[in-house]
Amino acid sequence: MLPRGALASLQRSVVCSVFITIAGKYNWCVPTTTELIEMSEAYEALYNVRIVSAGEGKCRGELTIAEEHQNPLGTMHGGFIATLVDQMSMFALQTHENGPKAVSVNINVSYFKPATTGDEVIIDARTIRAGKKMAFLEVDLIKKKTGELLVRGSHAVFIVSQKTIS
Template identity: 40%
Template sequence: MMSSLQSLRQIISTFKSIPKFDRTMQHLKVISAGNGKVHCEMPVHDEHVNLQGGLHGGMSATLVDFVSTCALGTCENPRFGVSVDLNVSYTAAAAVGDTLTITSEVLKVGKTLGFATVDIKNQDGKLIATGRHTKFLSH
């Protein structure tokens, strides 16, 4: 049986080959995963920034969505579903060349809903954005 980390790396590898929106995750590297927690790193590239050169808010929201979903996938009896609520608070800018640390932790998995938090920090540990994600979980 594959570990959560191996499974997650395989899923992300699959996303990297899809010529669609999820390719924005092609630079995401999973450092650790398991028991409802995921730790990733990602360098900021030109395709991740807005016209002012800062990490695009939509990219931060995508990271909250994607990494929290990965964390839900490392729980016992993993289930995936659709987002019902996603909240992101932006606290600082990140620029091309920065390396982001993205961590997610599952708060609760119920019968139909899963709840997770995500922190996005730069290489200096400065909080760039924080988010909460609620997903309806299919059976």
């Protein structure tokens, strides 16, 4: 577990290195499910997200909400949620046909219900459409116990380059 306040610091300094590592290790090709799970080890160390499946433009993870994920009110922090939307949707895109290299254009997050310590959350990311220059992705955060939709995020990205599987 990270000490309180350390997560935000790590998000600023390490989150980008996750994609540098992925690019360096996988050259932006479409990773297999096993490779995506291996790549998630750095991600898991930061956020305790467990990648449970990935492929065909989708990525699913699970998270048990802990103190380091909370805001001062004791619910899951909105900035942390936005980071999950960004990261998980990009993981989903990397499993899409040709695994395009992309950068964010717009992220929108709608918060419907809070999650608190101990809640188990499913993070379900999917590629809605990936064209030659733009891709559109969605991410739902769902309370595992009840099936309630907690958050819906949408992410539009500009495709920098199309890479083919090597």
